Amino acid sequence: MNTKIYTIGSLEQDTDKLAEAGQILRDGGLVVFPTETVYGLGGNATDAEAAKKIYAAKGRPSDNPLIIHIAEPRDAEAYAETSALYYRLAAAFMPGPLTLILPKKETIPHSVTGGLDSVAVRCPAHPIAHALIAAAGVPIAAPSANLSGKPSPTCAAHVIDDLTGRVDMILDGGDCEIGLESTILKIDCDVPVLLRPGGITYEQLCAVCGHVEIASAVIGQLAPGERPLSPGMMYRHYAPATPLILVRGERAAVTAYLRERQAEGCGVLCYAEEADVLLPERRIILGHRDDPAEQAQHLFTALRDADAFGAPTIFAHYPDEHGMGLALCNRMIRAAAHTVVEV
Ligand code: AMP
Ligand code: MG
Secondary structure, eight states: OOEEEEEETTTTTHHHHHHHHHHHHHHTTOOEEESSSSSEEETTTHHHHHHHHHHHHHHHOTOOOEEEHHHHGGGGGGTBBHHHHHHHHHHHHHHEEEEEEEBTTSSSSEEEEEEEESSEEEEEOHHHHHHHHHOOSSSOOBSSSSSSTTTTOHHHHHHHHHTTTSSEEEOOOOOOSSSSOOOEESSSSOOOOEEESSSSSSSHHHHHHHHEEEEEGGGGGGOOTTOOSTTTSSOOOOOOOSOEEEEEEOHHHHHHHHHHHHHHOOOOEEEGGGGGOSSSSTHHHHHHHTTTHHHHHHHHHHHHHHHHOOOOEEEEOOOOSTTHHHHHHHHHHTTTTEEEOOO
């Protein structure tokens, strides 16, 4: 398949490109587009065949459901059973990096929801994503635009590496601002359950919902044979090819440990504040120690780039689990397949 790659500079000047992308989606094709979280691999969410193409392009198991992207919160009415809580959360966080799980309506084929009777709905804030949904005139089903198992793409270069020849079009809108996938909250049950932390934090959700449960698979390990509430919570995910190990302990001790592993030929993901104590080679600075949002923005690029070291192992800090740190922790612990050393 020939993949067209368009750079979108300004929405006003690039209306023709967006109209072409919208036509591809209406015709059952696939378009990769930027969002504020990560790049999405989009197809028409009301078209069962488009969903099959998405799974094939990603190499993703078809029991892993897709997120439906809509232009406005009220557009969910056509595809899902909404509730007062849905509209309270929408008023607080939409458009933005929040996905809500609701009971689905028949307009969404089961092939999109991996056979589930619920559907994941999100209203992205990115102007290109918003313009594309409007141009398509249909809701867009889109998982992250990476090959299954690889870190999610946070810039067009990642998508071009993974999906050239597998999709009809890639819209390059620059770097993603948040850099981690959306927060997923299940609200088709009595107490809302946080399935995946992201740019909207647990603390922010509690402020609107009152009580929110955190699914055990967010940080913990699934027991053998346990079915996760969210099929995407597989054991190892977002992983670099090189094994990643997280290091937890007192600040100076962790830095010293990273320095020793580096000297042995391993790679490290570190904080800006300790960078000058470490060797300049095989070192990637994730961001400042107390800025998990900055670290989140760089994480997936760092995981991809770390593979280029050709090191036997990569070591990184175990993040603080509060605020945006919970999302970082969730992705890193999966990338590390739950391998943590205490120093
Ligand atoms: P991605 O599209 O790569 O960001 O992944 C989408 C995530 O949403 C996956 O982890 C799915 O398991 C999850 N998801 C989508 N729809 C549902 C649903 N109906 N119930 C539970 N999880 C869902
Ligand atoms: Mg994904």
